Amino acid sequence: MTEHAGRGGFCCSSHSGTENAQAILDLAEARAKDRNVRLTPVRRRTLEILLQAHGALGAYDVLERLAVEGFGTQPPVAYRALNFLVENGMAHRIRRLNAFTACAHPAEDHRAAFLICEACDSVTEAAAGGVNAALNAAADAVGFALDRATIEAVGLCRACQGAQA
Amino acid sequence: MTEHAGRGGFCCSSHSGTENAQAILDLAEARAKDRNVRLTPVRRRTLEILLQAHGALGAYDVLERLAVEGFGTQPPVAYRALNFLVENGMAHRIRRLNAFTACAHPAEDHRAAFLICEACDSVTEAAAGGVNAALNAAADAVGFALDRATIEAVGLCRACQGAQA
DNA sequence: CCTTGACTGTTATGATATAACGTTAGATAG
DNA sequence: CTATCTAACGTTATATCATAACAGTCAAGG
Ligand SMILES: [Zn+2]
Ligand SMILES: [Zn+2]
Ligand SMILES: [Zn+2]
Ligand SMILES: [Zn+2]
16 A cells, blocks of 8 residues: 555544534435436445545545445546536545545535645635635636636644644 | 647737746846745746746646756656745746746735636736635634635636637 | 765656546436 | 437556655865
8 A cells, every 4th residue: 555545534623524424415415316417326435435534535545445345446436436526516626635525515506715734634614705705806807707716725723723843 | 748838828918928037037036045045057947937838837848848958857857946936936836737837926925816717728826815815714713724825716818708619 | 175965867656647448227219 | 118328337558747765966164
């Protein structure tokens, strides 16, 4: 093994965890029906894997788990499922980490921002209404037609601020 | 050749271009002296290459150019120079494109946002004061100590909006 | 001179992502 | 119910992006 699986080991006190995982899965099912797309077994299982993870998972981390459960063993299996989830608003891609995370608020058609803790690798999905408004204004100012945006902040989560050296 | 060199072919009417390239290089020299770091030949040439490019360049694009000019031929040569430039505020990394671009405003100690055109791949560095303020507010709201952020918007630049199908 | 440390270049490898193709399984039309 | 069509799957193979580790160079300081 190379060095997978470590990403986002134990995160800061409260995380989306499995408490509301079932609720989110239900929302995903509903959303899939609404949009007339299929939440197939691999896709559903991939979402569950993301929900169970504490932090964001790399595609190869997800693949490893899928493989042992009898799904495909090759990268496209994971990438396809992950891309499906992202395209359908059930997960997000965290570019800075080359990783993916389940959407914490799949109901709203939101544009989220992510707060990435440098110490514990936890990823928090934050409401980004104000940020997007400001970004829209900046884009308008130069005549840019904004479609979507990646907003990723790096710093220390509340729990890790106490623990600094 | 694989498919390098195409990224950011011809961009939308106005770009940072070579007009102010000399001025930016001078600023970079000054900045290097200030910070007591060395803008060595590879580093300087790398910055020039970024300045001459219309869009953002991948590390391997930069490497290709460095190689024909007698600098090293292996990836670390490019990555080291690029990382130096980024760390010293002379260039930015565009994560969505796995690419790098010269900083358009190297004097100010800014936190920039980038507007990436889907049609022509041009990358514009926008002032992000308002966006960062909003992001700070969102981070504060959940007790996150924000250090730095990646803000990358995708859409159509002004020039490409007319040219749509 | 000789050490030291920053910089450069190399080899080798690791990590992330997609292209292309044959097969399977769900839906649809007859 | 079957024929047909298409989305989804899984595979092989390959592309693309990035870094670890080490050796040689060179200028600054003792
Ligand atoms: Zn979300
Ligand atoms: Zn933390
Ligand atoms: Zn800049
Ligand atoms: Zn454009």
